[in-house]
Amino acid sequence: MTxxxxxxxxxxxxxxxIGTLGVLVRRNVLVVFMCIELMLNAVNLTFIAFSRYRGTMxxxxxxxxxxxxxxxEAAVGLALILHLFRTRKSLNVDEANLMRH
Amino acid sequence: xxxxxxxxxxxxxxxxxLAVVFPPMRGxxxxxxxxxxxxxxxxxxxxxxxxxxxxxxxxxxVLVYAGAIMVLFIFVIMLLNLQTDETARTEVGFVKVLSGxxxxxxxxxxxxxxxxxxxLLPISKQLVAQVAHPETYxxxxxxxxxxxxxxLFAFELTSILLLASIVGAVVIAKRDPxxxxxxxxxxxxxxxxxxxxxxxxxxxxx
Numbered sequence: 001m002t003x004x005x006x007x008x009x010x011x012x013x014x015x016x017x018i019g020t021l022g023v024l025v026r027r028n029v030l031v032v033f034m035c036i037e038l039m040l041n042a043v044n045l046t047f048i049a050f051s052r053y054r055g056t057m058x059x060x061x062x063x064x065x066x067x068x069x070x071x072x073e074a075a076v077g078l079a080l081i082l083h084l085f086r087t088r089k090s091l092n093v094d095e096a097n098l099m100r101h
Numbered sequence: 102x103x104x105x106x107x108x109x110x111x112x113x114x115x116x117x118x119l120a121v122v123f124p125p126m127r128g129x130x131x132x133x134x135x136x137x138x139x140x141x142x143x144x145x146x147x148x149x150x151x152x153x154x155x156x157x158x159x160x161x162x163v164l165v166y167a168g169a170i171m172v173l174f175i176f177v178i179m180l181l182n183l184q185t186d187e188t189a190r191t192e193v194g195f196v197k198v199l200s201g202x203x204x205x206x207x208x209x210x211x212x213x214x215x216x217x218x219x220x221l222l223p224i225s226k227q228l229v230a231q232v233a234h235p236e237t238y239x240x241x242x243x244x245x246x247x248x249x250x251x252x253l254f255a256f257e258l259t260s261i262l263l264l265a266s267i268v269g270a271v272v273i274a275k276r277d278p279x280x281x282x283x284x285x286x287x288x289x290x291x292x293x294x295x296x297x298x299x300x301x302x303x304x305x306x307x
Contacts, residue, residue: 017208072266
């Protein structure tokens with residue numbers, strides 16, 4: 001059997017779902033952050049699969065930009081996590097709830 | 102042959118992604134296990150990129166994600182030197198179960214939609230053959246041409262974004278929390294947490 005577009009889209013949907021599950025279920029801020037990277041990756045896979053399907057290369061360029069944004073986000077986010085840990089001595093996202101009150 | 106490799110890498114990617122969310126071993130080293138599983142997942146996704154003839158993106162995936170971003174993650178995990186288990190304290194709550202079920206239902210719905218031949222009949226059967234120049238598809242040259250013509254503005258904006266994130270990361274990470282301004286409310290919350298009432302203070306929310 002041939003592998004079609006929908007196979008790749010299903011794989012991307014699964015990865016995105018697992019990433020969302022991780023963001024909602026896990027409480028360690030580092031793991032939450034990793035799950036966000038996983039979701040970004042799933043979106044990249046969708047872009048590239050559709051790009052291959054359409055025969056154009058715009059999806060590749062957009063994936064490239066997504067990677068650049070992910071790199072920038074990782075740098076700033078990990079700096080924030082470092083600062084959070086130094087302030088609170090904890091990585092639990094439920095404890096950093098000051099803005100909620 | 103293609104099907105074999107697709108299912109191999111897809112199943113590996115899903116398995117390692119699940120290992121990120123639910124690491125096989127609990128304990129202080131669980132974040133490291135999650136990070137390693139995520140690196141493996143990125144490699145599998147890079148393989149599927151290569152199967153989609155996105156060679157440059159496959160290489161960039163390994164270099165940027167598995168090489169740079171995950172090394173940064175592991176670096177931070179090592180730097181924090183976690184002694185306690187963050188995940189041990191979390192209890193299975195109603196909200197957690199509900200959110201998990203919601204995500205599973207949504208994913209199942211999306212997959213069911215995609216598997217439905219009526220919806221995607223024209224596109225689900227195969228990935229298309231009408232690439233104009235198959236020999237240059239996915240090459241660096243083509244991506245470079247596109248990036249410096251049609252997406253030039255976004256390309257230039259990316260450079261500004263990267264510069265801003267470099268400056269932001271240095272400013273945030275370098276700052277010593279003891280010497281910085283801390284809002285009174287945060288001071289009070291930290292005081293409460295450190296002096297016994299943490300059990301009631303942590304619940305917060307409501």
